[in-house]
Amino acid sequence: MESGIVYNIIRLIVTLKEKVSMSISWRYNMLYAKATGLQPKGRFKILGKIHxxxxxxxxxxxxxxxLFLSGSTYNPLTTNAHGCIFIMDNAVLEIGKNVGMSGTIIWVAKHIKIGNNVKIGGGTTLMDTDAHSLSFKDRRNEISDxxxxxxxxxxxxxDVLIGANVIILKxxxxxxxxxxxxxxxxxxxxxxxxxxxxxxAKVVKILKKVIC
Structure with a gap:
């Protein structure tokens, strides 16, 4: 009986701690994201450590x-990986409504557009750049590279669904x-x-189109 009471008390403390942590993370990230220049249209939520x-x-x-979840606390598939949104000078990142992602890395050098109702699985990477020149001579010099x-x-x-640990290239x-x-x-x-x-990636199945 006593062990059951102790268990319930510990469980209550852990649950309370998680709720407080989530609340703090949400509010901090909301301010952080807006400070970096995010232009949200309506409600948004970012939980966990993100750059x-x-x-x-x-x-x-x-x-x-x-909704952006970062770290295994919020999604076990991200195994403590922290999400990152890196938008270079003059680049554009557009994200539609009802979009969710976990531990995602987004690197924008030019333009990435994500539509409405898109779900992106844990640990996925999107990058619209090769990051480096394909010429080894260019890569010897930072400017030419x-x-x-x-x-x-x-x-x-x-309405696209992207599984975990996917890489989407330029x-x-x-x-x-x-x-x-x-x-x-x-x-x-x-x-x-x-x-x-x-x-x-290659086509493995054609889906039946459902008309709403």
Whole structure:
């Protein structure tokens, strides 16, 4: 009987601690995100440790009900990985409404647009740049390396579901309602209403289009 009471007390303390921690994290990140230049349209919530960088003349906007979870406290799939949103000078990150992601890394050198009702699994990376030039001669010099790298926008349309630990590379356009299998590396455009998987990701299934 006594052990049961002790267990319940400990459980109550842990639950209370988690709620307080979540409340503090949410409020701190809300102020932090706005201080970096986030332009939210309506409510948003960011929980856990996250790094946000917004370069000069960059744009970072979200629709209503944006949710970003970071760290294993909020999603066990992220294994304590901290999310990162890094927007370079003059780049644009547009996120629609009802978008959720966990431990995601987003690197924007040009333009990334994420539509409405998109779900992004734990540990996924989106980058619209090669980060370095493909020429080894350019890579010997920091200035020429940055000048000659290739950047191409990423577009993710509405209602896309992206599994855990996916990598989406530059120039990719993902059609509406499609599903990206966990661990996939997406290097080419994905049609609407299909499932892709693998490295590089390929269509493995066509989904039946549902008309609302």
């Amino acid at each position: 946000i960088h917004k370069g000069k003349n960059a744009i970072f906007s979200t629709g209503e009900n944006f 940055a000048k000659n790298r290739i950047d191409k926008e990423i577009i993710i349309e509405d 120039g990719v356009h993902i059609g509406a309602r499609s599903i990206i299998g966990a661990g996939s590396v997406v290097t080419k455009d994905v049609p609407e209403d299909c499932v892709v998987a693998g490295n590089p």
